[in-house]
Amino acid sequence: MTDRTLPPIHLPGPDGATRAYRPRSTPRAPAAGGPLVSRVVFSAAHVVADPYADTTPDSPAAVDWDATLAFRRHLWSHGLGVAEAMDTAQRGMGLDWAGAAELIRRSAAEAKATGGRIACGVGTDQLAGPADLDAVRAAYEEQLALVEETGSQAILMASRALAATARGPEDYLDVYGHLLRQASEPVILHWLGPMFDPALEGYWGSADLDAATDTFLEVIAAHPDKVDGIKVSLLDAEREVALRRRLPQGVRCYTGDDFHYPELIAGDDQGFSHALLGIFDPLGPLAAEAVRVLDTGDAKGFRELLDPTVELSRHLFRAPTRFYKTGVVFLAWLAGHQDHFAMVGGLQSARSLPHLATAYELADGLGLFPDPELARHRVQSLLTVYGAAR
Template sequence: MVATIELPGEGRHAVGRAPSWPRVAAPPRLRRAYAAAHVVAGPDGTGGSTVDWDETMAFRHGLWRLGLGVADAMDTAQRGMGMDWPTTAELIRRSAAEAASVNGALACGANTDQLDLDSKPGLVEVLEAYRQQLELIEGSGATVVLMASRALAAAANGPEDYLSVYGTLLAEVRRPVILHWLGDAFDPALTGYWGHTDLDAAADTVIELITARAEKVDGIKVSLLDKDREIDLRRRLPAGVRLYTGDDFNYPELILGDGTRHSDALLGIFDGIAAPAAAALARLDEGDTDGYLAALRPTVPLSRHIFQAPTYHYKTGLAFLAWLNGQQSHFRLIGGYETARDAAHLSRLFVLADQAGVLADPELAAYRMNGYLDGSAEGFR
């Protein structure tokens, strides 16, 4: 039975058929692919920082079953938007244990968010905060993602300070790490990162850093939402250093590449489109470029909608999509951020998800969408 639903700003929408994506897949051979995973808030209704650990871990197992790696404890997991360091540390420990149980790929974000920015920490404090988080992640066996730091952005006086802090950390890490260049669309506090507001000059600093310590850099995740800038940076990287795209607007062509170079993937949108993404990467492994694009391109309008300005509220859309798909029992985010997008935005998300073949069970999704709109959904409103 095909459901029809009345949506604010969209009118009556006839929901499509369930997609036929594989439910299990092997890890892709030709690309590395991580889904930056969100956390499921605890169902206490307080808007606090509690986490539903069972549902959070179950979601990660779903990504591993599809052959994707999990990028955890990053901005998608509400770092800087409700997740404090003690809760994040617990997330890292739990995810590492679950990853080990299924031999799943796991990368975790090291940041400096245990620092109190109001106390204006200096470079020494920033370095020690990074070291504390690095110790936990390296000890867990996960790959480190060396995340951009608000505290470093506030304390640094120029590119030399970034080169000093990152250079020291890269000299100390035991295994190669993934660097992270997060643009100010995702976090306005990171404006001027790498010591420059001019992005060309910032790229020069990044290349200087990586070239000096290429043996300690697995790759760099770039989240600037600027396709041409990413391609240019990718071209300049030393041999063997990967470019992990974080461009949730242009990922199909960046992952496909130009025949000479390509981007690997560390994407927030893969949290929401894991099934078609896994299918697309499998087709790419088979040399089926048309099939790859046929699976992935229809997801781009959905991704651009979820990540529209203010971009940092994209977590609301990912949690809503997981709820529609039955991957969590309620629509609530840590800190109460389920209210960050309105009903018209989420209605448009529903239509685009349906058109992209992302609604695993369209009738369940329509039922929950109706419940959200009329206020009757259990665990919300």
């Protein structure tokens, strides 16, 4: 079969007009493979909602566990690690702590059964309303204990409660120092910028990013044996490079920059970033293929594979960035990883039809859909629901 055998589809644009797009008919077909060698790569994975659950946006999440775990097996089959119960899984945006705890338990058991690598988010989202520092510490401790009990690596996520409670850098030093002393194994520290969560403005005790960076590094320097690495999600490549050059020996930098990941992972003559990325949910097989090329020392070939994906990533993560999950789940539906386009918390409504149409076009152009005809049919069905089909 050659390309251009599928009929065109009329996609709506941001100006209200439609454009004819002819989908490709042949997908990329990257093979599954073993662990990656030159970089540690995690995909932050989404959750699949149960579309038949009688819920409201304020209800506890109803999760389709079979489809959710099947997607994690898909990522592991390509040699990627899974970053579980992170913001990509709608943590704090539809998935509460009870749901996250169940997700961690189930995914950790699946990882153990399949030999997959897993790291899980530790936060304070069980807190309701204002909290003091003792409550923040206790909430973190509860979640850290659960993650460690499952045998997973812990990712200490940024805390909305700590951001609201902390009086300055000293409170961050106190809370994180306390947690790192308790951790039984090295953890990943996560610095999530306010573009992903506006409630995290001024994290590390200052809205001045240079001052915040100094506090962040002070936490690490005090406990380098308890920090496996840092995940930086500030969408600022120059700042990430400057930060990773200041890390203690042996502490990894995991890029969370969904705008500049190819250059940051490829690195320079002074180092490189590993990866913990939400965009590697839809890009999983292609990302793994690119890193395997990098494993051979072919940085140019790596960039040739991954650079063309940046346009899609920038589209999915455009402001308001926190709603990128909608595009991620939309593409999972089109790729056949789930049978519906429903999200916990009703977040499928968080992006417009023109936004989703562009996401489809960009992803199809990259060959991301194993069955392009299925993807086209599903987009057509969505257009019909919106009354936009032609």
